[in-house]
Amino acid sequence: MRVGVVADNLVESLALTAGAVPEPVVLGAWGLFASRLLLAGAKLGVFDALTDRTADAATLAKELGLSVEGLERLLRALNGLGYLKRSRGRYSLSALSKKWLARGSKSSMKDALLFLEELWSWTSHLEAGVRTGRGIRLHDDGVLSPESWGRYLRGLATFAAPAGKEIVRRIKFARPPAKLLDVGGGHGMYSVEFCRRHPGLKAEVLDLPEAAAHGRKIVEEAGFDARVTFRPGDMRTDEWGTGYDAILLFNVLHNATEAEAKVVLRKARAAIAPGGVLAIQESEYKQTEGDLSFTAGFGELFFFLVSGAQTWPEPTLRAWLVEAGFERVRTQRLWLAPAVVVSGLGPKG
């Protein structure tokens, strides 16, 4: 998936074809404005307030405690962007907003938009990271405020539902699983998906204290707090326990150096039940000398920037699993996310 410059009319289309449009500036500026507009719409409650109704700026401004002058302009801009419809001065959600942003929509991505605010501040370290060769370590003590942790984990939770549904269908167990450990599980929603799929399953999320505090609330809102519990701790140094039918390491190893990742995998090997499944989910990392997709290229830069580590190539993950003693190591590429799941079984003997 990539973002590009799209013509609004024939003249613009001809200009684009003729190479007369300064695309780097249009892409840079429009991308920035679009991001900011969507974030403002979500933060100020515009999409929520327009769910299932049509309203004018004055009515909305009164309800939301905003100025009519400012809101009218924001609504017009969101209309221009295609996220609101406008007729005789009244506004309603466009089809795109109804699906992705309406209050109560099953596919709502509102929390992912609110997470943009964090991404704005994290990516402001980009030039410094490239200059010095050192990223920030986001999860270290005190780097994120409690509010930032909340926006971060709620944002990620929105992606867990679609990817999680696919993953739970594709990970097979020799017997119905009873005990799952979700290491760095954060919001806990992957554990929730596993519990939905396997009625006899109980899950425990091992994550840093700041994350566990938010994860508990998210899981409670999903109605799974009796089956998904949280254990605050550090995966590198704390006890994991034993006898797990499943251990998840989803989007976690890109926060770890190679030495830390190897420690984590040895702990996983000690904690897994015979025949239990260890599953690692990571963004796809293309080991290629040629062109990269935007997703792959930016993904690499992003994880370097925010975790001071990197996305690990799938062959590296496989080799580490074998080295740690896992058997029948395999890779599955996901359809619903640009990610891979590398899994292995705990030895039987």
Ligand SMILES: C[S@@+](CC[C@H](N)C(=O)[O-])C[C@H]1O[C@@H](n2cnc3c(N)ncnc32)[C@H](O)[C@@H]1O
């Ligand atoms: C990118 S998030 C992934 C969350 C979830 N597993 C997912 O896939 O959406 C990384 C998670 O790893 C957790 N984490 C980072 N370092 C950790 C550590 N040393 N011990 C335990 N959890 C850690 C973070 O708090 C965060 O919840």
